Amino acid sequence: MTAMNLNRLAYFAAVVDTGSFTRAAERLRITKAVVSQQVAELEREIGTSLLIRTTRRVHPTEAGRMFHARCILILREAEDAFGELAQVAAEPTGTLRITAPNDYGITKVVPTVTAFTARYPACKVELMLRDQTVDLLSGEVDMAIRVGWLEDSGLQARKIGSFRQILVGCAGFADQIAAARDPEDVAALPFVANMALKEPLLWQFSRGDLERRAVRMQAAIAIDTTPAVLAAVLAGAGISVLPDFLVADLILSGHLVHAAREWQLPAGGIHAVYPAARFRPAKVTAFLAMLVDGEKQQ
Template identity: 60%
Template structure:
């Protein structure tokens, strides 16, 4: 074939052979007989072969036309199935969903959610990459990221779906020393477990009401690069640390951790979904995001 052929002409040609005439083919296609005749003539010109034998009484394919018709039927059927499959994929979640999330939020919130998601959407699989490092969504072929805290400027698309508070917590082993603390400025005298996954793990600003603001710089005796491990070190008596509420709240409520200076607030952070730039979202992504936002509202 000297150059690419308009695939619509294959449909016109196949309709003529199937109908046995240009007139009936035009009626089936909903266009004029002249258009059908013109398109078939252009197809024959493009392929350089006579495909139809025309007489005053009948129209039938040549030998080359019969072979070509069989191929056209196969091509058109495959195209129809591909379009139907694409249309279906726009509505039904299916396939592999690749997500990245921080260790702490991923373990406590996303892991339970993906078990529910895969049970509900049985045609979906989920691959969850837990990392406190910021992954390159495009290079690492991720469908979405859950990011917790404060977003950097980015060309990626993001959506804030929730927020969290931060608690200054300590172990019951330090209860006597913690009881003596009245102001944030007194905190640096206590041992501190630094979270090196954070950009600034040692300097924190505390507020109480509208007027009282104190910025404190802690002195770490332990530094760890994942939040769950920081929490475990605090539980074991390693020192104070600052943890997100979604991770520390249950331990504070059951007494495994002490909420230090609860009248003073630390900066709250956002929970974000971050996507690679794209015009359309696959159903698997939309379904997971809907489930996550519903769970957070609940």
């Protein structure tokens, strides 16, 4: 078999990712004719149809889907190889792909991304904000920021910081919150459940070293992203548990009220997680350093 042309792999991957020869050409900044010709040549080389072409969209065949997953890994390895060479000059280059939860991503990661691209103009950043866990072993993401409690996944992790969980309600609930001094009293108030959590209704309260209370809330509203839960609480929908980095300023300003202040909820960690590898691209190392520095300054 002849040596594989990496450009053809990139052209094919772009077509699958965008679902269109035209959009793939726009992404790659080349002509549609070149993309079509090179993908056709790739199919001839391997002797298999990779794409189903219709008038509206291009879909991968079953073989195409399998080959696309391999292409992503091959192209990422090639990019990392060039990145390793670039690291000799200690200057991050290439595209850094990060995923983070909505709340922490908006509050902390976006400002760091802005500062990072200003400091390293040879780098681009693709930031995906989602509360669902992304599989890092797919090769599509360089680093994930995870807020909460890490599971043993065989990945490498570095702790960036920590956070407290705080039970809050809007100022309109101030009287009811003041009267609800114990966790059981709080459970009688309308609750906004965060469905991005594994246990959105069951909460473990503690006071001192000995007192523990497990309380199950009754959801008035259930929402699947943390920023939307905050918006509902501010609008007066009920109380909820939210991370301190999201609500601390709102408590100080009086927009939110801290409920059951004598009781604490479990604190969590903030970690950067990435696939285990001997080589860590300069772009990952540099971004992580900036994110850690930003947390230390808080």
